Amino acid sequence: MSAYGIIFSNIHDSHIPELTRLRTIASVPFACRYRFIDFTLSNMVNSNIYNISVITNYNYQSLMDHIGSGKDWDLARRSGGIKLLPPNITAFANPYIQNASNSRLDSLKSVSASLSRIKDDYVVLSDCDVICNVDFTDMIRYHQETGADMTIAVKNVEMTSEQAKSNVIFRSDESGRITEVIPYPADFSGEADISLNMIVMSTSYLNHLVLEAQTRGYTSLTRDIIARTSGYKNNRIYRCDGYFAAITSFADYYKHSMELIEKPWVRESLFNVKSRPVYTKVRNSTPTYYAAGSAAKNSMIADGCFIEGTVENSIIFRGVKIGRNATVRNSIIMQDTIVGDGAFLNCVIADKNAVIRDQRMLSGAETQPFYVSKGKMI
Amino acid sequence: MYKKQECVAMLLAGGQGSRLYTLTEKTAKPAVRFGGKYRIIDFPLSNCVNSGIYTVGVLTQYQPLQLNEYIGNGQPWDLDRGQSGVMVLPPYQAKSGADWYKGTANAIYQNFNFIDRYDPDYVLILSGDHIYKMDYAKMLKAHKDKGADCTIAVLEVPLEEASRFGIMNTDDELRITEFEEKPKHPKSTKASMGIYIFNTSVLRDYLEADEADPNSSKDFGKNVIPKMLADGLKMYAYPFRGYWKDVGTIDSLWEANMDLVGEQPIFDLRDRDWRIYSRNTSEAPHFVGEYAKVSNSLITEGCTIEGIVENSVLASGVKVCRGAYIKDSVIMSNVTIGEGSTVNYSIIDENTVIGAGSVVGRAKASGEKIAVIGSDLSIKPATNIPSGEMVDAAWLANENKSKN
Numbered sequence: 205m206s207a208y209g210i211i212f213s214n215i216h217d218s219h220i221p222e223l224t225r226l227r228t229i230a231s232v233p234f235a236c237r238y239r240f241i242d243f244t245l246s247n248m249v250n251s252n253i254y255n256i257s258v259i260t261n262y263n264y265q266s267l268m269d270h271i272g273s274g275k276d277w278d279l280a281r282r283s284g285g286i287k288l289l290p291p292n293i294t295a296f297a298n299p300y301i302q303n304a305s306n307s308r309l310d311s312l313k314s315v316s317a318s319l320s321r322i323k324d325d326y327v328v329l330s331d332c333d334v335i336c337n338v339d340f341t342d343m344i345r346y347h348q349e350t351g352a353d354m355t356i357a358v359k360n361v362e363m364t365s366e367q368a369k370s371n372v373i374f375r376s377d378e379s380g381r382i383t384e385v386i387p388y389p390a391d392f393s394g395e396a397d398i399s400l401n402m403i404v405m406s407t408s409y410l411n412h413l414v415l416e417a418q419t420r421g422y423t424s425l426t427r428d429i430i431a432r433t434s435g436y437k438n439n440r441i442y443r444c445d446g447y448f449a450a451i452t453s454f455a456d457y458y459k460h461s462m463e464l465i466e467k468p469w470v471r472e473s474l475f476n477v478k479s480r481p482v483y484t485k486v487r488n489s490t491p492t493y494y495a496a497g498s499a500a501k502n503s504m505i506a507d508g509c510f511i512e513g514t515v516e517n518s519i520i521f522r523g524v525k526i527g528r529n530a531t532v533r534n535s536i537i538m539q540d541t542i543v544g545d546g547a548f549l550n551c552v553i554a555d556k557n558a559v560i561r562d563q564r565m566l567s568g569a570e571t572q573p574f575y576v577s578k579g580k581m582i
Numbered sequence: 583m584y585k586k587q588e589c590v591a592m593l594l595a596g597g598q599g600s601r602l603y604t605l606t607e608k609t610a611k612p613a614v615r616f617g618g619k620y621r622i623i624d625f626p627l628s629n630c631v632n633s634g635i636y637t638v639g640v641l642t643q644y645q646p647l648q649l650n651e652y653i654g655n656g657q658p659w660d661l662d663r664g665q666s667g668v669m670v671l672p673p674y675q676a677k678s679g680a681d682w683y684k685g686t687a688n689a690i691y692q693n694f695n696f697i698d699r700y701d702p703d704y705v706l707i708l709s710g711d712h713i714y715k716m717d718y719a720k721m722l723k724a725h726k727d728k729g730a731d732c733t734i735a736v737l738e739v740p741l742e743e744a745s746r747f748g749i750m751n752t753d754d755e756l757r758i759t760e761f762e763e764k765p766k767h768p769k770s771t772k773a774s775m776g777i778y779i780f781n782t783s784v785l786r787d788y789l790e791a792d793e794a795d796p797n798s799s800k801d802f803g804k805n806v807i808p809k810m811l812a813d814g815l816k817m818y819a820y821p822f823r824g825y826w827k828d829v830g831t832i833d834s835l836w837e838a839n840m841d842l843v844g845e846q847p848i849f850d851l852r853d854r855d856w857r858i859y860s861r862n863t864s865e866a867p868h869f870v871g872e873y874a875k876v877s878n879s880l881i882t883e884g885c886t887i888e889g890i891v892e893n894s895v896l897a898s899g900v901k902v903c904r905g906a907y908i909k910d911s912v913i914m915s916n917v918t919i920g921e922g923s924t925v926n927y928s929i930i931d932e933n934t935v936i937g938a939g940s941v942v943g944r945a946k947a948s949g950e951k952i953a954v955i956g957s958d959l960s961i962k963p964a965t966n967i968p969s970g971e972m973v974d975a976a977w978l979a980n981e982n983k984s985k986n
Contacts, residue, residue: 235866235867236866236867237867275657276862465869471866471869474866475865475866476866481864481865482864482866483864484864486658486862488857488858488859488860490617490618490619490851490852490858490880491617491618491619491880491881491882491895491896492868492880492881492882493843493845493879493880494876494877494878494879494880494881494891495845495877495878496877496878497877498876498877499875500870500874500876501870501871501872501873501874501875502870502871502872503869503870504866504867504868504869505867505868505869505870505881506867506868506883507619507867507882507883508852510852512845515870
């Protein structure tokens with residue numbers, strides 16, 4: 205049994221426009237030194253999936269820079285390894301580019317030639333905006349044992365109607381076979397199985413579906429494939445436990461980042477799962493220096509930082525400098541950002557390479573954190 | 583066929599480092615952990631790469647397992663290369679017989695076939711025992727500019743310490759006129775750093791001659807360099823200015839670690855144009871808890887800090903439990919400091935667990951000596967380890983016996 209990984213790097217970019225203005229959702233920084241895609245890639249590598257294609261549509265410079273040769277995930281390989289699939293722009297007009305859609309099905313259609321060459325038995329399709337540490341091996345085994353046509357990872361959750369709006373709900377019979385698909389319900393609250401956007405199917409079935417989608421002009425994987433075929437195909441759910449953070453909005457991004465600090469079990473279930481480390485681009489930063497007079501508590505802090513001030517309940521990325529008498533509270537400070545002496549930050553998300561000058565006071569709220577864009581000086 | 587390299591580096595990493603006692607019981611000195619996320623050998627390796635030298639032979643002998651594993655294919659230092667890269671060179675069995683490396687010169691002699699593959703014009707000899715950042719390309723340029731046969735990097739040391747080193751006496755042009763090993767009455771303060779550049783052909787001739795000499799102890803400092811000097815070869819000193827530390831003793835290892843700590847540390851690793859590379863451990867970012875207090879310290883990935891840490895260096899994966907207090911100490915990777923324990927002026931090697939309520943070492947201010955605890959030990963709760971102790975498995979067994 206061998207499996208091939210396909211990752212959609214631009215899906216749901218629009219959910220967090222602040223952070224995806226200059227990057228794909230796959231390359232959104234998270235948890236001090238990771239990018240969203242690190243979790244997906246690590247899950248695949250830890251499940252012995254060493255052939256991976258990352259489908260990109262636009263804005264993928266930061267993603268290419270992050271992945272490089274794939275060496276940090278053990279994916280720099282002569283045979284297989286990681287491959288970035290940018291849009292297929294030919295000398296002739298390409299209908300899929302002109303439509304500039306980034307739906308999963310359109311993306312798959314645009315790389316169908318590449319898909320038809322996959323030699324592995326199964327494919328695992330995954331988005332990047334669900335943060336988790338899972339083993340795909342079990343899911344693929346379940347898929348084989350049940351003889352399913354398609355297996356979709358779900359999590360059973362209790363939702364408010366607001367939360368339900370951004371989720372796809374699956375109803376299934378006792379055996380786990382999908383009977384009904386309710387995408388983005390306008391009015392639903394309560395308990396339901398929601399999609400984690402990770403799908404297993406055989407490679408031949410994927411190629412069949414893509415071909416069918418090309419001939420019939422289908423554009424949505426959820427609506428035109430999953431929902432349409434669930435009546436007569438063996439589409440099954442695979443229930444996952446453990447921690448899953450679906451990042452569906454800017455506030456969500458903030459909330460799930462803060463969970464890393466507030467809930468030790470969240471850190472444990474993401475980073476301390478035996479035999480399943482999370483890999484990322486190695487930056488060879490020095491250890492972090494805490495000056496005399498600094499006061500850090502309840503915070504997750506990466507290497508390469510220089511901390512002279514006070515840091516509380518915050519996520520501090522690599523290479524950040526926190527000045528003397530500065531206070532950073534309930535905030536997320538991304539790579540190489542400088543917080544000046546005496547500055548005061550509360551509920552702030554500062555993107556990479558920003559500079560908060562001395563004595564500045566910035567404050568947002570838990571529900572609406574104040575965002576400092578990449579490279580901005582305030 | 584191999585591509586020609588202008589300069590090949592040969593890194594002597596076979597040293598036992600016996601004065602580091604329990605820290606080098608199971609590993610070679612170059613593999614000893616340093617500065618939170620490094621090992622000593624990361625420094626010469628990173629210097630090579632940053633100086634544009636991509637062909638490095640690492641000569642191992644004593645306890646090479648960890649060192650071999652650590653170097654691997656050289657990936658962390660960008661030395662996993664097709665035409666060059668890093669190569670571990672252990673002693674081997676040849677048709678004429680099997681030999682350990684009998685001395686530094688003999689180690690290079692036995693591996694001249696490695697050097698010859700790249701047909702280099704110059705050979706750079708390094709040692710895996712020192713902490714420093716140095717641009718070897720500048721030294722090579724000086725070597726070429728002078729038209730030297732051999733160039734030796736030297737460091738200005740205080741006159742009163744000069745008698746601990748090999749001292750180079752030079753003329754105004756920096757040409758070496760005399761070499762004295764640990765002189766009682768030093769005439770100069772230029773101490774050899776154990777870094778040599780030779781023209782390949784000169785080195786070959788002298789190593790062959792040295793090998794044939796039954797009275798030689800096959801050592802660069804004792805035999806090869808004095809012989810070259812006696813023959814009137816063009817030998818120059820290359821003065822190095824900057825931080826350089828031989829971490830051969832417990833005290834110097836502790837000091838070198840502490841030299842990294844500070845707002846403007848004596849030895850600053852934060853230079854992004856001269857990064858020190860090391861093998862990555864894929865651990866999560868560190869976490870400082872509700873009751874943590876960290877000051878003037880270096881902390882790295884995988885640590886969980888719930889106690890108080892002052893003037894210390896913590897390596898990856900160290901757990902400091904609530905109420906624990908660490909001061910003036912070097913804690914190596916994956917050590918756990920139990921609840922309410924106090925660790926003062928100590929070095930604790932990797933994977934050791936200090937039971938709750940223990941007292942390790944004594945305050946540095948009291949003029950006490952460093953306490954050293956070896957790797958993979960489990961110290962029972964409420965154990966008292968006085969200053970200056972070298973704790974290993976035997977020490978613990980003895981301690982248990984005396985209690986019973």
